[in-house]
Amino acid sequence: METFISAQKMTKRAPPLQLFKAIVWLVVFTTVVITMVTLFTARLGTSRSMQVQRRAMPTYLFRQRSDFVEKDKFTSPNCTARTKLALTKTHKTGGTTLMQIFHRYAYLHNLSVVLPTVTHPGRMNLFYLHGLIPKNYLPPQSKAHGYDMLIYHTKYNQENYTKLLGKDAVFITILREPLSHLKSQFNFFNLAEKFKLTGPQPLFQFLQDPGMYDHGRTGSHGTKSPMSRDLGMSRTVLDDITNSIDTLRPGEPPNASVLATIETFIAKISKEMDLVMITDYYDESLVMLKRLMCWELRDILYFKMLSFSYETKTENIPPTLVENHRKWDIVDYHLYEHFNRTFWKRVKELGDDFRAETAHFKTVHFSVLKHCTIDNPLNKGVLVIPESRWNPSFTVTYEFCTLLKYGQLCYMSLLYDRNLRYTIRKKPNPGSKSRVVREYSPHCALCETLATDCTMCTKISQDCTLNEYITHLFLEKQLSHFDTSLSNNRRTINGQNQEEFRADG
Ligand SMILES: *[C@@H]1O[C@H](CO)[C@@H](O)[C@H](O)[C@H]1NC(C)=O
Numbered sequence: 001m002e003t004f005i006s007a008q009k010m011t012k013r014a015p016p017l018q019l020f021k022a023i024v025w026l027v028v029f030t031t032v033v034i035t036m037v038t039l040f041t042a043r044l045g046t047s048r049s050m051q052v053q054r055r056a057m058p059t060y061l062f063r064q065r066s067d068f069v070e071k072d073k074f075t076s077p078n079c080t081a082r083t084k085l086a087l088t089k090t091h092k093t094g095g096t097t098l099m100q101i102f103h104r105y106a107y108l109h110n111l112s113v114v115l116p117t118v119t120h121p122g123r124m125n126l127f128y129l130h131g132l133i134p135k136n137y138l139p140p141q142s143k144a145h146g147y148d149m150l151i152y153h154t155k156y157n158q159e160n161y162t163k164l165l166g167k168d169a170v171f172i173t174i175l176r177e178p179l180s181h182l183k184s185q186f187n188f189f190n191l192a193e194k195f196k197l198t199g200p201q202p203l204f205q206f207l208q209d210p211g212m213y214d215h216g217r218t219g220s221h222g223t224k225s226p227m228s229r230d231l232g233m234s235r236t237v238l239d240d241i242t243n244s245i246d247t248l249r250p251g252e253p254p255n256a257s258v259l260a261t262i263e264t265f266i267a268k269i270s271k272e273m274d275l276v277m278i279t280d281y282y283d284e285s286l287v288m289l290k291r292l293m294c295w296e297l298r299d300i301l302y303f304k305m306l307s308f309s310y311e312t313k314t315e316n317i318p319p320t321l322v323e324n325h326r327k328w329d330i331v332d333y334h335l336y337e338h339f340n341r342t343f344w345k346r347v348k349e350l351g352d353d354f355r356a357e358t359a360h361f362k363t364v365h366f367s368v369l370k371h372c373t374i375d376n377p378l379n380k381g382v383l384v385i386p387e388s389r390w391n392p393s394f395t396v397t398y399e400f401c402t403l404l405k406y407g408q409l410c411y412m413s414l415l416y417d418r419n420l421r422y423t424i425r426k427k428p429n430p431g432s433k434s435r436v437v438r439e440y441s442p443h444c445a446l447c448e449t450l451a452t453d454c455t456m457c458t459k460i461s462q463d464c465t466l467n468e469y470i471t472h473l474f475l476e477k478q479l480s481h482f483d484t485s486l487s488n489n490r491r492t493i494n495g496q497n498q499e500e501f502r503a504d505g
């Protein structure tokens, strides 16, 4: 009885106690938020680099600290932008985001990407599964100019790449720390289910004995040195290596001929690749890319694609299991460690200016993302990025934000659309337009009202939003009947209006 009463008293007292707790939490929370906001705005204020500017506002209002002007002056590097490149897009390494940078660059500069001939959703992997053979890709946009970029999943082969792109193409690839790579594969491809791992910690279970679950899978689901496979290591060589490693007693070093094979492979990649980017140091890698290609800072801005948070990402894996993974995935570990080492050696050689440029890029990138998303969902204003040592002043327009966020399939469709318009030799049968029965889509309805060539509108309606399509038609100058006052007011990527853009060529 006594205990009952006190329990009752407690429950009676509980609400005010909880209320008090809630108030304390609210106060703490509000303080934290206010502090964060204050710090954040102070940071933006002092960084002095970004201001969202409504169109009419003159820039000089923001140029107060004239003492920094000399230091912030942009001197154009003495080089011409390169446009021919081949990305060996390893799986699950942040390659999709990189591909989007190349998509946007190609799209804006009217470059010719090696495009798969099919338009179904699996087209992204057409070259990877069936090879880089002529019947799988469209002809280049211009026969005389040839191809500029190869950016979809392929198995790396120097000869084939050079044949397609010419001798002066830049070769790029990207690597990721192998354990973090495995975790990402596990999550993205649901390997636990594919490998029939039923325990509570499937990744740990897998690492007890990887060979028991993965019977030499290839492609995106393979866990046995998948990055090296994408980079062209043959299956038999890889199997020989892992078989030899398998026979080692704990602590015994791999035999010399195995190590020599790995070293030879690494030396080959090192000689043939112009840049090996590292996923774990993404922004540094991009600044290196910018310098290598002689591109502008705005060319390497990106909107992160296919990035997920998942439980195992932060899970600590016991050392014995990591050791098992090192044995199973031995070539990738060697590959990664080599290129991470040379990457940082290069960073060191590039010195303070490189570090400062990377920091600057991160700040600009952050403010562009903010402008294109949270800060300004309708993007009515234009963000002006002032000149710095590394970039001329540029504007982030509504169209630029849209292009930053196009999905990969949307870019593929739009590039396909453009390719068809430039390469189709046969004049379309005059009567055919009326006979084509299309599924109704707002994209086609819009296109047929405003533009002349709507061959791809049904396909595009599956891959792009209506807004993305309008931006495309606008940029492609396809909007022949478009209200001129409207189109003159819309700004292009460069912040010029349509007339200035045309005059620019
Ligand atoms: C730029 O490079 C070219 C060729 O390498 C050279 O002739 C020229 O003098 C350089 N210009 C400047 C301003 O450094």
Ligand SMILES: *[C@@H]1O[C@H](CO)[C@@H](O)[C@H](O)[C@H]1NC(C)=O
Binding pocket: 131, 132, 133, 155, 156, 157, 160
């Ligand atoms: C390279 O090209 C040849 C001939 O087109 C083809 O048979 C081979 O599969 C290609 N290699 C790769 C790795 O795609």
Ligand SMILES: *[C@@H]1O[C@H](CO)[C@@H](O)[C@H](O)[C@H]1NC(C)=O
Binding pocket: 110, 141, 142, 145, 422
């Ligand atoms: C784009 O490239 C094609 C050929 O590749 C060319 O015919 C066309 O004029 C170019 N368009 C623009 C806007 O530069």
Ligand SMILES: *[C@@H]1O[C@H](CO)[C@@H](O)[C@H](O)[C@H]1NC(C)=O
Binding pocket: 240, 243, 244, 255, 256, 257, 258
């Ligand atoms: C190393 O391993 C390879 C492949 O298993 C084998 O052919 C070779 O004889 C070994 N070499 C030595 C020195 O043990």
Ligand SMILES: *[C@@H]1O[C@H](CO)[C@@H](O)[C@H](O)[C@H]1NC(C)=O
Binding pocket: 177, 280, 340, 341, 344
């Ligand atoms: C890459 O190399 C740097 C510099 O040597 C090192 O600090 C870093 O831990 C390495 N990164 C990984 C993920 O191993």
